Amino acid sequence: MISLHSGEYLDNNIRNFMIPSERVAHVQVGNNLEHALLVLTKSGYTAIPVLDPYYKLHGLISTPIIMDSILGLERIEFEQLEKKRVEEVMNRKIPRLNINASIQDSIPFLIDNPFLCVENEDGYFEGIFTRRTVLIELNKHKRKLNKN
Ligand code: AMP
Secondary structure, eight states: OOOOTTTTTTTTTTTTSSSEESSSSEEESSSHHHHHHHHHHHOOEEEEEEOOTTTEEEEEEEEHHHHHTTTSSBBBBBHHHSSSBBBHBBOOOEEEEEEBHHHHHHHHHTTSEEEEEEEOOOOOOEEEEEEHHHHHHHHHHHHHHHHH
C-alpha cells in the first residue's frame, strides 16, 4: 500500500505538469467547422480547446459535436461544414482549472474528462492538464516509494 499524502505528489502544482498553450492544438471561435475538423483529424485528438484572438477560453470542439451538427434527416450535410462556425456548436460547459490548482484539485474533474483546460487569474488560456499526466506521475511516485 502506498501513501499519497507525502506532499510530494498530490500537492504538486499542475503548472509544472501541464502542456503549455503554445503546444496545444486549438481553433478560434470564428473558424468554420471544416477548419476545425481538419485540425482535429490532423492532430489525431478527439477534442480541442476553442479560443478567441486574445487567448481567452470559450469552450471545446470535438469530432462527434461537428458530425452531430451536420446530421440531416436523411444524409450528412457536408456543405454545412463550410457555413457553420465553431462558436455555434462548441461545448461551452466545460470544467476549468486555475493555474494555481494542485494535482489533488484536478482529480474529481479528470474522472469524466481526459483533459482539463487551465486558465490564469484573468481567464487567459495557459494550457491543458491531462489524465495521462496524472497517471504517469503517479506511476513515477509509486516506483520512487517502492525503492525506498
Ligand atoms: P492524451 O493525454 O495524450 O491521451 O490526450 C487526451 C486528450 O487531451 C486528447 O484526446 C486531446 O483531446 C487532448 N490533448 C492532449 N494533448 C493535446 C495537444 N497537444 N493539443 C490539443 N489537445 C490535446
